[in-house]
Amino acid sequence: MTAGQAQFYSKLSIRGQPWRDAAACRGSTQIFFPEQGGNWKDPKELCMSCPVRVECLDFALRSGEKHGIWGGKSERQRREMRQVAHPVTRQRGV
Ligand code: SF4
Numbered sequence: 001m002t003a004g005q006a007q008f009y010s011k012l013s014i015r016g017q018p019w020r021d022a023a024a025c026r027g028s029t030q031i032f033f034p035e036q037g038g039n040w041k042d043p044k045e046l047c048m049s050c051p052v053r054v055e056c057l058d059f060a061l062r063s064g065e066k067h068g069i070w071g072g073k074s075e076r077q078r079r080e081m082r083q084v085a086h087p088v089t090r091q092r093g094v
Pocket of ligand 1: 025026032046047051056057069070072
């Protein structure tokens with residue numbers, strides 16, 4: 001298990017995240033941490049049919065999750081979303 005996977009499992013077990021009970025990925029979270037050059041298409045497709053995709057993405061953005069696919073968005077896509085939301089931070093290179 002990678003550090004990112006361990007973090008994912010840890011965060012999913014946090015109380016107060018009731019959306020996780022309806023997650024389409026329950027029981028198959030390993031696919032959300034593809035290796036570089038691995039399969040990113042299948043997990044993103046699963047996310048698109050997930051009833052809690054918005055909640056999942058919101059959680060990942062608010063918690064600063066850096067690893068894996070959350071809410072159908074890759075690490076790079078979430079980083080770009082954060083930079084658009086916080087342009088001053090982007091200018092500073094943070
Ligand atoms: S959006 Fe994707 S990663 Fe998030 S809970 Fe649903 S299936 Fe899992």
